[in-house]
Amino acid sequence: MIVAESKPLAEVFGFIENYKRVLVLGCGECVTVCQSGGEKEVAVLAQALRLKAKTDGKEIEFLENTIRRQCEPEFVDPVLQDISDVDAIVSIACGVGVNFLAGRLGNVPVFPGVNTTFMGATVEHGIWAERCAGCGDCVLHLTGGICPIARCSKTILNGPCGGTNEGMCEISTEDNPVECGWALVVERMKALGTMDKLSEIVPPKDWSTSRDGGPRRMVREDLIIKKESPEEAKA
Amino acid sequence: MKSGSNLEKVLDAGHFALTAELGPPNSASDEEVKHKMELLRGSADAFNITDCQTAVVRQSSISAAIMLKQGGMEPVMQMTTRDRNRIAIQADILGAAAFGIKNCLCIAGDHQSFSAAGRLNGHPGAKNVYDVDSIQLCAILKKMRDEGLQEGGDPIEEPPKLFIGAAWTPMGDPVDFRVARLAKKVAAGAQFIQTQGIYDVNQFAEVMKKVRNLGLHEKTAILAGVIVPKNAGMLRYMNASVAGVSVPAEMIKRFPRVKKDAPKEEKKAARLESQEIGKKISVELIEQVRDIEGVSGVHLQAIEWEKAVPGIVEAAGLLPRPQV
Numbered sequence: 158m159i160v161a162e163s164k165p166l167a168e169v170f171g172f173i174e175n176y177k178r179v180l181v182l183g184c185g186e187c188v189t190v191c192q193s194g195g196e197k198e199v200a201v202l203a204q205a206l207r208l209k210a211k212t213d214g215k216e217i218e219f220l221e222n223t224i225r226r227q228c229e230p231e232f233v234d235p236v237l238q239d240i241s242d243v244d245a246i247v248s249i250a251c252g253v254g255v256n257f258l259a260g261r262l263g264n265v266p267v268f269p270g271v272n273t274t275f276m277g278a279t280v281e282h283g284i285w286a287e288r289c290a291g292c293g294d295c296v297l298h299l300t301g302g303i304c305p306i307a308r309c310s311k312t313i314l315n316g317p318c319g320g321t322n323e324g325m326c327e328i329s330t331e332d333n334p335v336e337c338g339w340a341l342v343v344e345r346m347k348a349l350g351t352m353d354k355l356s357e358i359v360p361p362k363d364w365s366t367s368r369d370g371g372p373r374r375m376v377r378e379d380l381i382i383k384k385e386s387p388e389e390a391k392a
Numbered sequence: 393m394k395s396g397s398n399l400e401k402v403l404d405a406g407h408f409a410l411t412a413e414l415g416p417p418n419s420a421s422d423e424e425v426k427h428k429m430e431l432l433r434g435s436a437d438a439f440n441i442t443d444c445q446t447a448v449v450r451q452s453s454i455s456a457a458i459m460l461k462q463g464g465m466e467p468v469m470q471m472t473t474r475d476r477n478r479i480a481i482q483a484d485i486l487g488a489a490a491f492g493i494k495n496c497l498c499i500a501g502d503h504q505s506f507s508a509a510g511r512l513n514g515h516p517g518a519k520n521v522y523d524v525d526s527i528q529l530c531a532i533l534k535k536m537r538d539e540g541l542q543e544g545g546d547p548i549e550e551p552p553k554l555f556i557g558a559a560w561t562p563m564g565d566p567v568d569f570r571v572a573r574l575a576k577k578v579a580a581g582a583q584f585i586q587t588q589g590i591y592d593v594n595q596f597a598e599v600m601k602k603v604r605n606l607g608l609h610e611k612t613a614i615l616a617g618v619i620v621p622k623n624a625g626m627l628r629y630m631n632a633s634v635a636g637v638s639v640p641a642e643m644i645k646r647f648p649r650v651k652k653d654a655p656k657e658e659k660k661a662a663r664l665e666s667q668e669i670g671k672k673i674s675v676e677l678i679e680q681v682r683d684i685e686g687v688s689g690v691h692l693q694a695i696e697w698e699k700a701v702p703g704i705v706e707a708a709g710l711l712p713r714p715q716v
Contacts, residue, residue: 312522313500317566318500319561319588320635321565322633327502327506327635340565343568344566356572356576358527360528360531
């Protein structure tokens with residue numbers, strides 16, 4: 158899932174303090190799972206914003222809603238038809254949702270209520286960790302399913318570096334323990350009986366499929382609904 | 393003979409090689425490097441210049457390497473992949489080669505979060521690069537030199553002459569993969585290796601057995617790292633915090649202990665005594681690693697204490713350096 162963390166209340170309030178009617182919009186997918194942007198969090202944030210508005214002497218009306226996903230027209234458009242008198246939106250969906258909403262609206266500002274961080278999984282209840290970096294050219298078959306881009310601080314493909322300390326990455330601190338991704342890879346490949354594969358040199362990565370190549374899109378020609386040209390429509 | 397560098401010639405001739413380290417300053421002046429050059433002149437076959445070690449901004453390794461070259465000393469340029477992508481790396485290699493710099497140590501480099509250690513602000517928020525890793529970097533240098541091609545395949549008008557080096561942490565975790573990783577560095581083109589600091593010689597000797605079994609010591613020149621200890625605290629710190637470095641307890645016990653509230657004179661005496669013990673230990677380490685089959689030399693690091701190097705080298709019987 159895409160993991161995100163709530164922005165500080167003061168920061169969010171600062172975005173909307175001069176508006177009059179603000180919609181707090183949540184998302185039912187990833188941010189619900191990591192408990193930053195679902196229905197519950199919408200209620201909590203809206204109430205916190207109301208209290209702060211009161212304390213600061215601002216008259217702001219806060220509306221609340223949560224939709225299934227903020228990244229698809231199917232779920233977003235019905236909501237947007239209903240908000241003619243809203244003058245700002247705080248979206249606590251991930252950054253994708255904020256982008257998408259803002260793109261659909263144009264003349265109503267959309268502010269982010271969370272900091273979107275990474276693509277990750279639930280390690281245990283209350284802990285989520287990064288697992289995929291979206292590099293666009295998956296190499297998980299080389300490393301027993303442990304991503305050297307997402308889980309090595311140096312995105313090393315022929316790891317580990319000399320900084321591994323008792324299975325932990327050199328950047329680890331008490332507050333932020335980080336496992337050495339490559340120590341995990343070596344362990345996994347050992348368990349799979351494929352350690353000799355790690356002796357093959359992996360060449361430099363083509364990062365052009367990653368963020369480095371510029372904003373990405375995926376096109377499926379077979380799924381695109383062809384629009385009628387004006388001539389075809391007349392015929 | 394690939395580069396004709398002094399270090400390569402010394403190793404090729406079968407001598408026990410010696411490299412030492414010079415740390416560049418946080419300064420826009422050339423004075424400090426020139427001063428350190430004179431402290432070190434003649435005491436090794438080539439001199440490593442660190443490349444923003446621990447991600448702390450210092451005068452670049454290449455600029456100091458040029459100063460050394462122009463001052464009649466042979467540099468070992470260090471290149472991390474943390475701060476440069478493959479384009480900048482290759483440009484820097486060609487530029488360095490144009491100044492006659494031949495030895496290059498290929499390393500990934502400490503993560504930039506290290507730069508904010510202690511009292512430093514550093515640049516922990518910098519974007520890191522790591523476009524390629526140290527092994528891929530060795531292969532890039534090899535391709536430039538032997539095939540006259542850039543990494544992307546375009547031909548280079550005049551290929552650089554390079555003596556390619558890599559670092560190795562023999563006792564790093566996970567320890568059962570470290571020799572295999574050394575083999576990868578050698579396969580990628582590493583002609584000389586400088587290891588992380590060794591204090592537990594027995595442990596290192598055990599690892600070298602595995603290295604010899606694979607014949608790696610014949611394919612690359614392994615220079616054992618000796619980091620000169622200034623005091624017990626430094627050893628304790630390295631033992632606890634530096635990956636792959638383990639210090640035998642007996643070694644730490646050799647240093648004098650001084651109470652926190654001891655008088656200034658006592659503390660000063662202990663400090664000087666510690667320095668002498670540290671130098672003595674370095675000489676012993678050099679002699680011990682020299683006895684291990686497959687070790688082709690020593691890489692001596694006296695961090696911010698370059699003036700200690702000539703004395704240690706002399707006491708270890710390694711002066712004068714061979715003229716090749």
